[in-house]
């Protein structure tokens with residue numbers, strides 16, 4: 001584990017490892033954690049995660065496993081062996097799947113935190129209603145988060161918009177990990193449920209996942225420093 005003092009997790013979504021390494025060299029493990037997602041893991045695999053770990057960063061492996069319990073358990077075990085700090089599954093995979101994932105995580109020497117994705121932050125009401133009938137986003141996030149907590153997850157991935165209600169209904173140490181974070185004035189891209197870093201922290205979020213507003217900034221380290229200052 002690093003001695004990170006920040007709540008920011010920088011999402012590394014690059015199709016080129018040299019560009020990603022150039023960015024990482026400008027960042028410090030004290031000032032942020034890093035997230036490796038589907039694109040970079042598919043292209044560069046466990047070696048990329050080990051490289052970042054070797055630079056001293058805590059790594060959130062964001063592969064959002066969603067499969068039968070035994071398959072997810074084996075994937076989480078493999079993630080634990082890679083030494084990641086956090087790994088995630090889809091909460092909609094159900095209680096048995098989350099329990100199996102948690103059991104597998106606990107078998108690691110240094111068990112990763114297990115979080116469960118509720119409703120993707122890119123989803124607005126229209127997209128949501130095309131997938132789920134007869135419920136609203138907040139209600140669905142709350143029910144998936146309660147399920148995840150009862151199944152032993154350490155927290156959920158949700159939008160900061162839901163943080164207030166989750167904080168009031170779930171245990172205090174249940175981690176809220178929120179993508180869809182946009183500093184004032186930055187493009188929302190394909191995110192729909194967004195908040196600024198300061199708004200999210202006031203709503204009770206534990207970790208802010210921020211990708212493009214930092215990775216595409218002219219001066220990523222400066223942008224990160226400004227975000228960190230805004231949430232002190």
Ligand SMILES: O=c1ccn([C@@H]2O[C@H](COP(=O)(O)O)[C@@H](O)[C@H]2O)c(=O)[nH]1
Pocket residue numbers: 011012013037062117119120121122157158179180181189191209210211212213
């Ligand atoms: O609901 C979710 C779950 C995961 N993500 C991931 O977070 C980052 C966000 O990147 P930005 O560039 O800041 O939009 C990205 O890697 C997603 O895969 C999410 O956005 N929403």
